[in-house]
Amino acid sequence: MKNTDLSKKIKELRTRLGLSQGELADIAQLNLRTVQRIESGETEPRGDSLKRLANALNVMPNDLIEWTEKEDNGLLVFLNLSALAFIAFPIMGIIVPLIIYMLKKDQVKNINETGRRILNFQITWCLAIFLGYILFFCVIFLHVHIPMPNISLANLGGLELMILAPIFYYVFNVLIILWNAYRSYKGKVVIYQPAVRFLR
Template sequence: MKNANLAKKIKELRVRHGFSQETLAYETNLGLRTVQRIENGESEPRGETLKRLSIALKTSPDELLDWSEQEDKGFLLLLGLSPLSFLIFPLLGIIAPLVLWIAKRNKIKGADTYGKKLLNFQITWSVVLFLAYLFFILAMFGVITIELDFLSSFDSLPIIVLFLGLYFINISFIVVNAILMFKSKNVWYPSVRLLK
């Protein structure tokens, strides 16, 4: 699989530069059969050969090896479900997908766009959750006064229902959008757009 991706990259760059296989062989001082084997995925260029190819194709060896995005639905599903770690600790719902997104955003097809939407939603949800906690703590200690009947008696049921509702909304969006993404359908998260 890796040989096939690298072979495809090299061939695409060769064609983009307008080189024939013979021209690329001449420019790199490699044999024509070597270039053909590399482009057919029969051989993987390493060391000096990789360096010569990258110079001729005006790229670096690292960029040549990581040049194109690969499709990996398994990773996208992992990225999509990683915010469920908020159940352990709320900030993990941001940290886990952020780490995965940074690691693979330019290497996995769809990871950048999907990751941004997911992170925007998780950040928005975490801010709303924090503000709700802050609001109720301040109301409980009388720092702010509110004229809502259910809060004046400090009955904890409405508060529990509110927080369970927030958690249910987050879990629902995470699971539904992970399934949609896995099926290559459009995802939608309500959020403030923080990452563009």
């Protein structure tokens, strides 16, 4: 089954520019029959044809690619939940979603944005957790004195809070992933914060 959304969008863009199918074919340097088949949904433009059509319609090829993507909220939910692999080892929360993201990139609607947000969050989280482990190692084994703020939470000192921090990080990560999996299931945009934008 061909993508009728793409064919409708191409026709809409063509008529908005006031072009006939023949004129579009001439500008895009495509056969008239090819343009007709694309607009009727008989075929989808790919590669060079897609680029030529995009240029003729004054849009970016990526804009047209978006209309060829299929909606698959189930895959987006799976992509979100794959980040739970961090429970086995923190770096797995990056590797597993990255593999799924790379395999399905540009094939599923919203996967590019969702994938980048998950990866940015997980990379940020991994850096925070590893820095926490390094800090803990320095304090306990190297006896490095780090000035700790005088925080008292349920009569816990700075060292105890430092020990509990990774547990908080893990629980927070799980809750964020589950919440965003639910948002993906509902077709909403995921929100992974705080995160440094490593991937744009």
